[in-house]
Amino acid sequence: MPPARRHPTMADVAERAGVSVSTVSRTLRGLSNVSPDVRARVEKAARALNFAVSRHASSLVTGRTGVVAALVPTLDSWFMGSALSALGPLLRAADLELTVYVTPDLAERAAFFERLPARRNADALLVFSFDLTDEEIARLDDLGMPVVYVSQHADGRPSVYVDDGAAAEAGTRHLLHLGHRRIAFMQSAGPTGFSFSSHERLLGHRRALTEAGVPLDDSLVVAAPAADRRAVAEALGELLGLREPPTAVFAEQDELAVSLIWTLRRSRIEVPERMSVLGFDDQPVAELFDLTTVAQSPADMGREAGELVLSLIADPDADPARHVLLPTRLVPRGSTAPAPGADTD
């Protein structure tokens, strides 16, 4: 059995370079007060030994962990993938690592809030796309580290988000302009319930209707998980079975919209001739399906969140309620058209 080669430590580097451990530490962290020749020796020794500092040991003394934690409902979505991918380079530039807590269901979510494993093991937390209860937010408040809410607005706490409500209003207004009056809203039901954005979008949708004097009708609001084709078909069935079926559907999310278009096609209901479909996100698949949609940029959101979190780590009690509001825009494509027999505007 080989002698279980241990990782080299600073002491090894120090010995090899003929200096003290302190000097190695100072050198490796780039502090100025190290003479050039010593610096060279130390760096050479470190390279030769393939040395890397133990973040654990150093964070023990500095109190900083060098880790940013992210709490996400899943990684398996366009939004999370784009946002986190954009976040990566920022963190790396600041020499921070990213640890991810995935909470796919309510049990995992409860466990996270119960144990708060990030506590003491990260310098900051990014909370993505949840619809948190007040207790959960309170729990995060005394986590002892900066918490940034992403794709969610939390009162008095730093957040990065789009104005989902206003964006949805704009979407619904687009349909109203096209002469639609019976407009359904389809929510994306997840294992952890509806997201914060989901709620906001529905509210915005309703506001636009009310503003236009269109009566609200709860039977026009349905829900289905985008991935579950049968559920989508059932939700569509509900809508089509109404005494007065809708002429347009606003899907909370592109994947759901696309799934809906697919279902409509199978039922030989032409889009947009007999049914307009509007999405939200502008995922790549939207263009492929010629889907009119409300665009947002999760990559930008990830970047903004990253910058915010970096500034909070640098100065934890900076502006405690800094908000970054990102823009959305309507991307008109071919899945929406004037309502049958309606004058546009």
Place this chain on the structure above:
Amino acid sequence: MPPARRHPTMADVAERAGVSVSTVSRTLRGLSNVSPDVRARVEKAARALNFAVSRHASSLVTGRTGVVAALVPTLDSWFMGSALSALGPLLRAADLELTVYVTPDLAERAAFFERLPARRNADALLVFSFDLTDEEIARLDDLGMPVVYVSQHADGRPSVYVDDGAAAEAGTRHLLHLGHRRIAFMQSAGPTGFSFSSHERLLGHRRALTEAGVPLDDSLVVAAPAADRRAVAEALGELLGLREPPTAVFAEQDELAVSLIWTLRRSRIEVPERMSVLGFDDQPVAELFDLTTVAQSPADMGREAGELVLSLIADPDADPARHVLLPTRLVPRGSTAPAPGADTD
């Protein structure tokens, strides 16, 4: 300025419970030799103080970090999202955290291998979907921790993968059975070059052709990033401009296949009547586009990789070359059809 409330430490818990730090440690780790009443007192105190152990301090002494690192080219893909999401619960069950290193381009990748930031800061590393050079693999070899290769076969190292070559062979055979003889292969070009899978699939494709006595023709092999519609259109243009254009295209990946179908539709080339398209992956979008494809399950891959990594952490010098080979299967849909004017079999 508030007195910068520090996190409570074991000493605080110990004081509150009127016991020593050692006893707190033993209690919290569930060691048996603690009397019931002391255990109760300690647990109560810990809960009251909202105490959480510092992983850093404990890993300093145990030598284990409680962290699994994952090296991924991006998070922004169906494959990575599914695989990592599936991995999560496994790790959490073992009380491990997941830290992710995203290397979207060659510079980041080089930086990772140069500094090996995971060194000393994780108990094991999962390497996803890369096409690593021998030097890179050698570099990982002396990382001093178990390394599991996912969606990639590395000789003599633990890997979890599908037989991309055989799967691609099966795909190409499907097209051959349909009477196609001019079959193009479209690779997905990423910023870090072609993936391991990409190479393997092309090889498998060629084997199937050779086996069937169809001559290889390099002009039938093109490449484009799936997200870049113009590049896809250009690649398609190249193929259509050939003296003898293909009657079928095998796209290395569903997103690329779908992008291709979209481009074909815009050019009024019917799929599958005038051009068969075959994909690889069976992403959700494949069903939406009625795409025939070779299915694999990244979620299974993530799970298998997770189990493998757990077993290696438990026993680092278990079977050093344990391989897990996952199945693929052809999913026939509507995007492939007999070649124009050919007898099927």
Place this chain on the structure above:
DNA sequence: CTCGGTCGTGACAACGCTTGCAAGCCTGAA
């Protein structure tokens, strides 16, 4: 009633790094 053996607990020495402090060196000015 004594004695080996558990059992529960506390003291204390690591683990690998950072950082305040002091000491040594060298420089240039007096």
Place this chain on the structure above:
DNA sequence: TTCAGGCTTGCAAGCGTTGTCACGACCGAG
């Protein structure tokens, strides 16, 4: 020649855990 003051370096004290060891209490057997 001396001495203040700036640079560079080493020493040693932690940081918050774990794990070894020793100690005393208690138990049952001889």
